[in-house]
Amino acid sequence: MGGAVASVxxxxxxxxxxxxxxxxxxxxxxxxxxxxxxxxxxxxxAVLRGPxxxxxxxxxxxxxxxxxxxxxxxxxxxxxxxxxxxxxxxxVGATAHGLYIDSFIPPDRLxxxxxxxxxxxxxxxxxxxxxxxxxxxxxxxxxxxxxxxxFDQLPKRRDTxxxxxxxxxxxxxxxGMKKMCVLEGRDLRKSTLLIVGATGDVGSGCAxxxxxxxxxxxxxxxxxxxxxxxxxxxxxxxxxxxxATDCLENxxxxxxxxxxxxxxxxxxxxxxxLLGRIAPQAIVCDAGYPKNLSPNAQxxxxxxxxxxxGQITGGLRFTPDFHGILNRHxxxxxxxxxxxxxxxxxxxxxxxxxxxxxxxxxxxxVEEMETMAAGHxxxxxxxxxxxxxxxxxxxxxxxxxxxxxDGLMEQADVPSAKTxxxxxxxxxxxxxxx
Numbered sequence: 001m002g003g004a005v006a007s008v009x010x011x012x013x014x015x016x017x018x019x020x021x022x023x024x025x026x027x028x029x030x031x032x033x034x035x036x037x038x039x040x041x042x043x044x045x046a047v048l049r050g051p052x053x054x055x056x057x058x059x060x061x062x063x064x065x066x067x068x069x070x071x072x073x074x075x076x077x078x079x080x081x082x083x084x085x086x087x088x089x090x091x092v093g094a095t096a097h098g099l100y101i102d103s104f105i106p107p108d109r110l111x112x113x114x115x116x117x118x119x120x121x122x123x124x125x126x127x128x129x130x131x132x133x134x135x136x137x138x139x140x141x142x143x144x145x146x147x148x149x150x151f152d153q154l155p156k157r158r159d160t161x162x163x164x165x166x167x168x169x170x171x172x173x174x175x176g177m178k179k180m181c182v183l184e185g186r187d188l189r190k191s192t193l194l195i196v197g198a199t200g201d202v203g204s205g206c207a208x209x210x211x212x213x214x215x216x217x218x219x220x221x222x223x224x225x226x227x228x229x230x231x232x233x234x235x236x237x238x239x240x241x242x243x244a245t246d247c248l249e250n251x252x253x254x255x256x257x258x259x260x261x262x263x264x265x266x267x268x269x270x271x272x273x274l275l276g277r278i279a280p281q282a283i284v285c286d287a288g289y290p291k292n293l294s295p296n297a298q299x300x301x302x303x304x305x306x307x308x309x310g311q312i313t314g315g316l317r318f319t320p321d322f323h324g325i326l327n328r329h330x331x332x333x334x335x336x337x338x339x340x341x342x343x344x345x346x347x348x349x350x351x352x353x354x355x356x357x358x359x360x361x362x363x364x365x366v367e368e369m370e371t372m373a374a375g376h377x378x379x380x381x382x383x384x385x386x387x388x389x390x391x392x393x394x395x396x397x398x399x400x401x402x403x404x405x406d407g408l409m410e411q412a413d414v415p416s417a418k419t420x421x422x423x424x425x426x427x428x429x430x431x432x433x434x
Contacts, residue, residue: 028346029098030134031076031339032125032143033326034105036290041065041107043325044073068104070125072132074322076100079314080347081377093314093376096346099132100318100326101125103143110142110269110290119146119153126154126162135351138165138342141289145267149201149357163345164355165338170205171370172337173263173287173307175380177210180283183391184303186260194218194259196252196273197266198243199226202287202308205361206263211239212363218255219243221266253277263307264292271295278302286385289336305383305390310340313377330388334381344373 035041042061049056056064080093103121110118122143129137137160139147144164147153151162181188191214197203198219211217211234219241221227227243234241244251253276256262262284264273273292278284278299285307286293293304309329316333318326327335335343345354354369355361373379383390 025097027099027129027132027134028096028136029076029342030129030132030137031098031100031140031342032070032103032122032129032137033100033140033339034103034142035107036141037107038062040325040328041104044102044322047320047322047325048073062106062108065104065106066109070101070103070121070128072099072128073102074100074326075319076343077315077317077319078312078343078347079316079377081314082375094347094349096343098343098346099129099134100322101128105142107290108270115146118142122146123154126157130155130157130160134160136160136342136345137162138339139163140165140336140339142267144201144338144355147357149355149360151353151356161351161353163341163353164201164357165336165341166201166205167355167361167365167369168310168341168344168373169202169287169308169337170209170361171366171373172310172380173202173206173265173285174209174366175370176305176307176309176383177261177263177283177285179380179383180285180303180305180391181261184281184283186283188213188261190215191261192216192218192259193261193263194220194255195263195265196220196275196292197264197288199223199230199358200265200267201355201358201361203263203265204230204359205366206265206287207234208361209363209366210261210263211241212237214261216240217242218259220252220255221245264288266292268292273297275299289338303390304385306385308337309334309381310337310373310378311335311381312340312343313379329381330384331382340373340378341369344369344376344378347376348372 035044038058038061042056042058045061046055076098078096082093103125105118105121126137139162144166149164154162193210193214195203195207198207199221207217207219207230217234217239219227219231222245224245227245231241231243244255256275257277257279260279260282262282264285265287266273268288268290271291272294274294274297280301282302284299284302284304286304287307311331312333312335341354345351
């Protein structure tokens with residue numbers, strides 16, 4: 001196996017040297033991530049090895065990956081589109097330069113048994129970002145879950161700050177759920193919302209944003225004390241709340257049968273969630289990374305979409321080219337919200353730890369981050385699931401109205417109710433979403 005590892009290491013060093021050539025721009029941001037499947041990991045290794053080498057067999061990829069230390073995989077450049085009036089051409093704004101650093105956590109080692117090994121990998125990836133001089137670092141996927149907002153676990157640094165990126169993730173989940181309700185003609189105020197993984201940073205943030213808008217909230221998580229605290233917080237705002245721990249399988253199954261809106265945001269090592277009997281025509285958002293829902297889940301009639309994703313309308317460039325590999329989505333320039341948050345902060349020149357861990361995500365903070373992102377052309381991505389695009393694949397009117405009318409467009413006129421549909425169509429065409 002040593003020879004196999006060497007065969008990856010030598011070309012990888014060559015790629016690293018290539019990406020380091022001519023990097024006179026400051027490193028505005030760094031993105032720390034990992035691959036959620038062996039297929040994705042194999043594709044990353046194939047680019048690192050170069051086009052002249054054959055793809056490694058699956059068994060060799062599984063042997064090699066655990067031996068690869070965290071390192072910079074590519075440079076990332078993101079552009080900003082400044083908002084203007086709908087009838088005016090797009091204006092190119094700022095450009096931010098960054099790095100994507102892969103922690104190379106093996107996809108089958110996300111369980112609790114590997115927590116110390118994986119924390120060490122996140123720390124090593126953070127050290128790469130610090131050495132590169134990155135001003136802000138987003139922790140993607142399990143990276144933020146492992147650190148739990150305790151940034152003291154990361155290496156000492158002077159000029160580098162970290163964000164979990166979860167605030168923008170919550171914003172896109174909530175926007176996606178609202179959009180699906182518009183597409184399905186669903187009234188949020190009459191709906192029952194179930195959140196699986198409700199006490200996590202993302203789950204609790206979704207609860208705070210959506211609970212005031214729905215009729216009833218059902219919360220499910222492993223830790224009963226955290227569940228009780230979150231329920232008490234929501235009840236203080238006169239929200240109707242019920243709770244169930246994951247170990248109470250019968251109660252969770254009752255919840256899933258009663259809920260017509262479901263958000264799956266649990267920290268699962270693999271797609272293994274089986275909700276049981278689901279309400280007819282329920283809207284289900286799978287916001288996990290890796291995905292939460294088991295491929296064997298039987299949910300006839302349910303409307304499923306993958307949540308927490310945004311789209312960069314100002315352009316995204318990888319060097320070397322990892323398009324379609326690091327962002328494996330059916331639409332261009334779509335990225336997970338946790339990584340987009342670091343890009344948005346860099347474009348805005350706000351190098352601060354915006355998202356700092358469990359319990360700090362509020363509606364006010366979500367709106368602040370959404371406004372910042374939209375001001376640089378970062379919007380909710382078109383919705384899709386494992387079968388392809390969902391609905392019309394477009395931004396809904398409420399989202400476009402926010403971008404046009406809530407102070408994001410310096411010279412914009414707010415569309416009137418009479419012209420809202422025309423404005424929406426023209427606006428979506430202007431940002432390149434079809």
